[in-house]
Amino acid sequence: KAGVTQTPRYLIKTRGQQVTLSCSPISGHRSVSWYQQTPGQGLQFLFEYFSETQRNKGNFPGRFSGRQFSNSRSEMNVSTLELGDSALYLCASSFLAGLGDEQYFGPGTRLTVT
Amino acid sequence: AQSVTQLGSHVSVSEGALVLLRCNYSSSVPPYLFWYVQYPNQGLQLLLKYTSAATLVKGINGFEAEFKKSETSFHLTKPSAHMRDAAEYFCAVSGPNTGNQFYFGTGTSLTVIP
Numbered sequence: 001k002a003g004v005t006q007t008p009r010y011l012i013k014t015r016g017q018q019v020t021l022s023c024s025p026i027s028g029h030r031s032v033s034w035y036q037q038t039p040g041q042g043l044q045f046l047f048e049y050f051s052e053t054q055r056n057k058g059n060f061p062g063r064f065s066g067r068q069f070s071n072s073r074s075e076m077n078v079s080t081l082e083l084g085d086s087a088l089y090l091c092a093s094s095f096l097a098g099l100g101d102e103q104y105f106g107p108g109t110r111l112t113v114t
Numbered sequence: 115a116q117s118v119t120q121l122g123s124h125v126s127v128s129e130g131a132l133v134l135l136r137c138n139y140s141s142s143v144p145p146y147l148f149w150y151v152q153y154p155n156q157g158l159q160l161l162l163k164y165t166s167a168a169t170l171v172k173g174i175n176g177f178e179a180e181f182k183k184s185e186t187s188f189h190l191t192k193p194s195a196h197m198r199d200a201a202e203y204f205c206a207v208s209g210p211n212t213g214n215q216f217y218f219g220t221g222t223s224l225t226v227i228p
Contacts (some may be wrong), residue, residue, distance in 0.1 A: 106153075
């Protein structure tokens with residue numbers, strides 16, 4: 001069974017631009033979560049989608065948004081990029097999003113904002 | 115609120131020595147606990163998880179962790195370190211009050227000295 005895939009793997013953008021990252025979960029998984037990882041802040045939760053609905057949201061500004069499609073694939077969008085948005089963005093999927101379900105992570109998208 | 119604390123952001127051990135990575139959780143209700151490993155430029159890989167079935171949990175690559183409710187701890191151990199164990203290790207918690215939202219510790223970087 002294929003793992004979680006994320007595209008693109010690397011991205012360089014200019015401050016003020018917007019960016020869309022894509023995540024394909026493991027087949028059959030319905031929950032997708034997004035995290036931002038930086039050396040200074042560690043892993044920070046962005047949001048979680050389950051059956052096309054945002055179920056949980058972290059403490060990030062409205063510039064960060066996401067959505068999930070009927071096939072469980074998810075996209076994350078960041079508008080008006082800032083230098084501080086440079087980070088590794090990780091996507092994780094889980095089967096039923098039930099209590100105790102583990103999350104499986106993709107390799108991440110490395111975003112650099114210049 | 116739930117949180118985890120990983121004591122020691124950097125741990126160095128000699129090859130063949132015991133590995134001990136510390137994790138303490140904060141929760142009023144017994145949570146679900148996880149250990150993940152991250153190799154450079156990769157996503158997170160699940161090592162093991164605790165979901166109340168047994169207090170001693172065995173994971174992949176020879177790692178195990180013991181849930182101690184009285185100490186609110188879930189420390190990760192491995193009897194004999196290998197060079198390939200050098201990586202970043204994250205403890206995470208989720209629980210009844212958070213749905214599938216994971217809270218990650220700040221990570222412990224393990225160095226193995228030959």
